[in-house]
Amino acid sequence: MARRYDPERRQRIIDAAIRVVRREGIGGLSHRSVAAEADVPLGSTTYHFASLDELLVAALRQTNASFSDTVFRNVRLDDPDRDLAADLARALGQWLAGDRGTNELEYELYLAALRKPVLRPIAQEWVASVTEALARRVDPATAHGVVALMDGVSLQVLLTDREYDEAYARTMLGRLLAGADGAAGAPDGGETGSPADPVAG
Amino acid sequence: MARRYDPERRQRIIDAAIRVVRREGIGGLSHRSVAAEADVPLGSTTYHFASLDELLVAALRQTNASFSDTVFRNVRLDDPDRDLAADLARALGQWLAGDRGTNELEYELYLAALRKPVLRPIAQEWVASVTEALARRVDPATAHGVVALMDGVSLQVLLTDREYDEAYARTMLGRLLAGADGAAGAPDGGETGSPADPVAG
Amino acid sequence: MARRYDPERRQRIIDAAIRVVRREGIGGLSHRSVAAEADVPLGSTTYHFASLDELLVAALRQTNASFSDTVFRNVRLDDPDRDLAADLARALGQWLAGDRGTNELEYELYLAALRKPVLRPIAQEWVASVTEALARRVDPATAHGVVALMDGVSLQVLLTDREYDEAYARTMLGRLLAGADGAAGAPDGGETGSPADPVAG
Amino acid sequence: MARRYDPERRQRIIDAAIRVVRREGIGGLSHRSVAAEADVPLGSTTYHFASLDELLVAALRQTNASFSDTVFRNVRLDDPDRDLAADLARALGQWLAGDRGTNELEYELYLAALRKPVLRPIAQEWVASVTEALARRVDPATAHGVVALMDGVSLQVLLTDREYDEAYARTMLGRLLAGADGAAGAPDGGETGSPADPVAG
DNA sequence: AATGAATGAGCATTCATTCAT
DNA sequence: TATGAATGAATGCTCATTCAT
Numbered sequence: 001m002a003r004r005y006d007p008e009r010r011q012r013i014i015d016a017a018i019r020v021v022r023r024e025g026i027g028g029l030s031h032r033s034v035a036a037e038a039d040v041p042l043g044s045t046t047y048h049f050a051s052l053d054e055l056l057v058a059a060l061r062q063t064n065a066s067f068s069d070t071v072f073r074n075v076r077l078d079d080p081d082r083d084l085a086a087d088l089a090r091a092l093g094q095w096l097a098g099d100r101g102t103n104e105l106e107y108e109l110y111l112a113a114l115r116k117p118v119l120r121p122i123a124q125e126w127v128a129s130v131t132e133a134l135a136r137r138v139d140p141a142t143a144h145g146v147v148a149l150m151d152g153v154s155l156q157v158l159l160t161d162r163e164y165d166e167a168y169a170r171t172m173l174g175r176l177l178a179g180a181d182g183a184a185g186a187p188d189g190g191e192t193g194s195p196a197d198p199v200a201g
Numbered sequence: 202m203a204r205r206y207d208p209e210r211r212q213r214i215i216d217a218a219i220r221v222v223r224r225e226g227i228g229g230l231s232h233r234s235v236a237a238e239a240d241v242p243l244g245s246t247t248y249h250f251a252s253l254d255e256l257l258v259a260a261l262r263q264t265n266a267s268f269s270d271t272v273f274r275n276v277r278l279d280d281p282d283r284d285l286a287a288d289l290a291r292a293l294g295q296w297l298a299g300d301r302g303t304n305e306l307e308y309e310l311y312l313a314a315l316r317k318p319v320l321r322p323i324a325q326e327w328v329a330s331v332t333e334a335l336a337r338r339v340d341p342a343t344a345h346g347v348v349a350l351m352d353g354v355s356l357q358v359l360l361t362d363r364e365y366d367e368a369y370a371r372t373m374l375g376r377l378l379a380g381a382d383g384a385a386g387a388p389d390g391g392e393t394g395s396p397a398d399p400v401a402g
Numbered sequence: 403m404a405r406r407y408d409p410e411r412r413q414r415i416i417d418a419a420i421r422v423v424r425r426e427g428i429g430g431l432s433h434r435s436v437a438a439e440a441d442v443p444l445g446s447t448t449y450h451f452a453s454l455d456e457l458l459v460a461a462l463r464q465t466n467a468s469f470s471d472t473v474f475r476n477v478r479l480d481d482p483d484r485d486l487a488a489d490l491a492r493a494l495g496q497w498l499a500g501d502r503g504t505n506e507l508e509y510e511l512y513l514a515a516l517r518k519p520v521l522r523p524i525a526q527e528w529v530a531s532v533t534e535a536l537a538r539r540v541d542p543a544t545a546h547g548v549v550a551l552m553d554g555v556s557l558q559v560l561l562t563d564r565e566y567d568e569a570y571a572r573t574m575l576g577r578l579l580a581g582a583d584g585a586a587g588a589p590d591g592g593e594t595g596s597p598a599d600p601v602a603g
Numbered sequence: 604m605a606r607r608y609d610p611e612r613r614q615r616i617i618d619a620a621i622r623v624v625r626r627e628g629i630g631g632l633s634h635r636s637v638a639a640e641a642d643v644p645l646g647s648t649t650y651h652f653a654s655l656d657e658l659l660v661a662a663l664r665q666t667n668a669s670f671s672d673t674v675f676r677n678v679r680l681d682d683p684d685r686d687l688a689a690d691l692a693r694a695l696g697q698w699l700a701g702d703r704g705t706n707e708l709e710y711e712l713y714l715a716a717l718r719k720p721v722l723r724p725i726a727q728e729w730v731a732s733v734t735e736a737l738a739r740r741v742d743p744a745t746a747h748g749v750v751a752l753m754d755g756v757s758l759q760v761l762l763t764d765r766e767y768d769e770a771y772a773r774t775m776l777g778r779l780l781a782g783a784d785g786a787a788g789a790p791d792g793g794e795t796g797s798p799a800d801p802v803a804g
Numbered sequence: 805a806a807t808g809a810a811t812g813a814g815c816a817t818t819c820a821t822t823c824a825t
Numbered sequence: 826t827a828t829g830a831a832t833g834a835a836t837g838c839t840c841a842t843t844c845a846t
Contacts, residue, residue, distance in 0.1 A: 148353030
């Protein structure tokens with residue numbers, strides 16, 4: 001009875017859901033946990049979101065995709081003289097140095113999309129945003145490879161709790177980028193004939 | 202019922218758990234679902250495994266880690282003349298061509314390990330088994346990089362339902378391997394000085 | 403939305419309610435299901451009908467009472483030379499051959515009227531309309547008996563999914579009608595002295 | 604914690620369910636209402652019955668089918684000299700004079716079976732038990748007709764809250780029975796040629 | 805050693821109704 | 826007048842775990 005008329009209600013529920021997932025993981029998201037976090041009656045969460053999945057999608061779509069944000073902040077894609085591998089390795093380091101909950105949130109979405117098809121478009125958008133940005137500097141296949149490598153490196157860091165090794169990441173990224181179309185001295189590009197965009201949708 | 206004295210009981214429960222996770226994901230694992238799948242009384246599952254997590258660990262530890270199996274079957278690590286990148290790319294293709302449930306099972310472990318520390322050692326073992334095997338041919342850092350790239354590529358294939366492009370994978374793997382210590386003509390390995398083993402356990 | 407000023411709104415809600423009950427039964431009737439079916443805002447249903455029961459009554463009162471309609475269409479009550487039993491048996495067959503949902507709708511009203519007194523007058527009206535019409539040809543007690551028999555026969559057909567047997571129905575109806583006051587050769591009407599109208603409202 | 608180990612638990616839940624349906628109708632049956640009535644924890648009701656329908660079936664199957672009981676108690680089927688119509692009319696009167704809740708319980712099941720196929724076998728059994736017993740005295744078609752008429756008469760009494768008129772029922776039943784195969788002076792049996800058992804399954 | 809029974813907590817979801825606008 | 830928002834109660838059901846036997 002108390003808090004009738006709360007025009008920001010819907011948004012507050014989304015924000016609460018993000019905090020819950022960050023703290024407890026996707027498995028910890030329930031109408032109840034969200035209602036408690038948002039200090040809102042239980043019925044309110046089902047009123048604004050027809051199903052939990054709908055709420056989850058709304059919440060995840062709103063997360064700023066901090067990974068890609070970090071990349072964009074750290075990488076000067078329009079300056080062809082910059083050491084792209086170094087920029088990317090530094091970006092990865094910055095992202096991994098951030099809040100562990102945030103990292104997990106993002107990665108958990110990524111992996112949860114395996115089982116929940118509704119989440120796939122979101123995950124794909126995230127990947128695409130970075131890939132497309134990289135494609136301004138390198139050929140699309142290399143862009144995909146770079147993103148794959150960054151994903152794999154992040155996963156290993158998160159799963160092992162070990163320190164991120166920026167030098168190692170820079171080395172590996174450098175090797176991928178060295179072979180990109182147009183890069184000087186690409187050592188193995190010739191024989192494989194790296195296709196234009198082998199994984200484009 | 203009447204199936205007292207069943208020395209295989211414990212094993213049968215584990216097998217059932219694997220089938221359940223493969224089919225429904227970790228979220229579908231419960232004492233009940235496992236008991237039904239194993240055709241065993243409910244109490245039996247709690248008798249043999251003090252908690253669900255314990256059962257989950259037992260089940261995952263037993264999965265053959267089909268990814269590493271496939272790698273080992275397809276890659277001739279002891280023959281330095283083989284095209285390692287091609288072997289790895291083919292292995293990846295074989296794994297991804299297998300049962301989707303199996304692929305997801307393995308990746309879901311990664312997801313769960315993010316939030317359940319008890320699962321991390323298992324995930325780490327899987328990674329380590331491949332990394333260490335690769336380290337017989339290349340330096341440890343490159344081995345890690347290769348595994349990271351393969352993880353990332355697999356993830357993208359699973360998340361996008363797009364076809365796996367073996368040529369693309371071979372190209373990218375080739376670039377990483379070309380820079381490995383001791384590899385002939387590694388063009389960019391020299392300047393980065395690839396650290397001994399930055400992420401070894 | 404934007405459909406303000408819709409003078410037919412109330413009627414459209416009633417029509418939607420009938421469709422819902424026909425399809426899903428009374429148990430499926432809710433403000434929400436009706437609002438969705440009528441393509442009308444939720445609040446509209448509670449605005450026009452103070453309670454669900456009120457809506458239910460309005461809906462049921464409007465159903466054409468297809469049973470009595472069918473009877474009236476098939477039976478020539480004003481022609482004393484017609485074989486009334488045959489007409490009624492045919493009418494019953496026609497009704498039962500119709501849409502199962504419609505049959506159930508009408509019978510479900512009976513069910514609901516058992517527990518919801520507000521619905522009883524409607525059910526009684528339906529019965530009365532047929533009984534009174536029949537009373538133009540036979541004494542009221544026989545009219546009631548005929549309606550009771552038809553109800554019983556319908557119920558058994560609906561409950562058993564068995565084929566309706568028109569010859570059987572005609573036989574049984576014929577026996578009831580043969581004993582009616584004024585009927586030629588009523589063999590057992592005399593001794594019981596069929597009361598004037600033992601169940602008339 | 605208090606009442607562990609209650610070997611009659613399952614039966615007590617069934618009994619409570621019957622009381623609830625008797626009092627509040629099938630619509631009033633819920634895990635919660637039954638748990639409260641049986642003074643048993645909520646989880647207990649779902650433990651013993653996998654679904655509400657299962658509980659409903661168990662409860663209804665156990666009701667003694669008081670209608671057929673009453674018939675069997677009042678009708679001497681093996682004495683061909685008894686006035687069968689009078690016996691049946693009296694039985695119907697006794698049943699209707701009983702507890703209203705019990706009457707409704709039985710009839711509600713009957714009608715609920717329209718929408719819930721799981722209930723149909725029970726309803727059919729009830730009908731069959733009376734029909735088969737009657738068939739020891741009259742041809743099967745007449746037996747079906749008699750049961751249909753009794754059903755219809757009961758329905759009208761329950762729906763109108765009016766007094767049951769035994770003389771009227773005896774008259775109508777008498778007309779049906781007078782036409783039965785083998786009955787002396789069956790007035791209309793000849794022309795219709797009443798089939799052997801037109802509604803047998 | 806093994807298990808059926810038990811139970812309290814929690815789950816997603818539906819709902820009739822109220823009410824501020 | 827009309828309605829979107831709100832909410833507390835209830836629903837069927839699942840579950841991990843405990844425990845008496």
